[in-house]
Amino acid sequence: MSSSAGGGIRKLYPGEMAESVYAYDFDGALKKGIKGVLFDIDNTLVPHDAPADDRARALMEELRARGLSLGLVSNNHEPRVKSFSEACGGLDYVFLSHKPKPDAYLRLCRKLGLSASQVIFFGDQLFTDIWGANNAGIHSILVEPIDKSTDIPRIKLKRQLEKPILCLYKKRFFL
Numbered sequence: 282m283s284s285s286a287g288g289g290i291r292k293l294y295p296g297e298m299a300e301s302v303y304a305y306d307f308d309g310a311l312k313k314g315i316k317g318v319l320f321d322i323d324n325t326l327v328p329h330d331a332p333a334d335d336r337a338r339a340l341m342e343e344l345r346a347r348g349l350s351l352g353l354v355s356n357n358h359e360p361r362v363k364s365f366s367e368a369c370g371g372l373d374y375v376f377l378s379h380k381p382k383p384d385a386y387l388r389l390c391r392k393l394g395l396s397a398s399q400v401i402f403f404g405d406q407l408f409t410d411i412w413g414a415n416n417a418g419i420h421s422i423l424v425e426p427i428d429k430s431t432d433i434p435r436i437k438l439k440r441q442l443e444k445p446i447l448c449l450y451k452k453r454f455f456l
């Protein structure tokens with residue numbers, strides 16, 4: 282692989298991989314000075330198009346109690362994102378966010394009064410979530426999709442395209 286190709290692909294590499302938002306070391310993030318957490322919703326917090334469940338609500342409550350500012354960055358439509366936010370006690374959000382463009386991430390950071398370097402972002406897809414957070418200069422964390430069987434066809438296809446990139450990433454960082 283040429284170095285220029287490597288440079289391009291690296292924009293798709295997550296800053297970090299985690300099994301789940303529900304098993305993440307938020308204490309560690311707080312110790313590093315993180316003040317805010319942004320989330321994708323579908324297959325990051327709940328299955329695609331599923332409403333907020335007890336686990337999601339409890340996580341938001343816990344993070345809020347630790348003083349973290351929270352936000353949702355979703356490419357889904359407003360009714361879906363708004364109702365999810367309300368079920369979690371009212372989180373700031375951006376719907377139809379046009380990830381991987383960085384604008385929505387940065388708009389949400391401004392709304393929370395934080396800089397890109399003070400927040401972390403969780404998502405389950407490379408070509409939207411991770412690429413977008415990287416474009417915004419936000420630490421990106423790729424999580425395992427909650428339930429891949431709920432993916433819409435467009436996302437199922439993208440997961441196939443993600444495979445070779447994740448393979449390169451894992452070779453680069455874990456072998």
Ligand SMILES: [Mg+2]
Pocket residue numbers: 321322323324325404405406
């Ligand atoms: Mg997703």
